[in-house]
């Protein structure tokens with residue numbers, strides 16, 4: 001059987017025997033010619049199999065019942081020097097095969113691929129199944145940001161283990177608790193600011209009333225008019241004295257500047 005994809009691509013054709021192939025895998029009645037030493041390096045399961053099943057034989061055949069030709073070929077492409085990249089189309093079955101044959105570096109590549117892609121609850125399900133710690137963490141981080149409805153309506157929800165659900169809910173509670181304490185802190189800051197502003201308002205009011213009374217205060221006038229009943233707006237000396245006084249008060253606070261701006265003092 002020939003796989004059309006292989007004819008076109010520069011990838012190794014495992015259905016063709018080469019001078020060094022010493023193991024034949026039989027998958028769906030197709031013979032794949034591979035190399036004992038190479039597979040053993042990638043998979044301790046294979047190493048054990050080669051060591052125990054056949055010792056000194058040079059050409060041996062191993063049947064892989066139940067495996068798909070396409071999937072096993074893809075796995076071989078990923079470990080041979082061609083090193084096919086992990087992709088959306090192969091990651092799930094590669095993870096399954098790599099787990100069965102204990103190929104930790106392929107598992108790690110699959111995990112890295114899935115973490116770097118768009119997150120979903122599926123990565124949590126896969127992380128649980130294949131014991132992938134980094135992906136599990138990434139999955140919990142994603143899940144805690146979902147609403148309860150999003151979680152419960154997801155098709156993956158029923159595949160989450162109870163301990164995973166507890167981890168998600170625990171993280172959600174922590175997240176909400178942090179949010180609540182942030183809100184509380186903001187409220188505290190706002191109250192503080194409000195109090196500060198009311199103090200400033202009172203200060204401003206007192207400064208303004210002070211300024212308002214200044215024309216009624218006899219000792220703020222010039223020596224000629226200090227004993228008169230009312231302010232003489234015609235007197236330049238009185239006006240200058242008042243003006244100086246107000247400037248002094250203005251220098252005392254920001255709010256008095258506003259007073260000046262708005263009242264053209």
Ligand SMILES: [Zn+2]
Nearest residue numbers: 222225235238
């Ligand atoms: Zn005067």
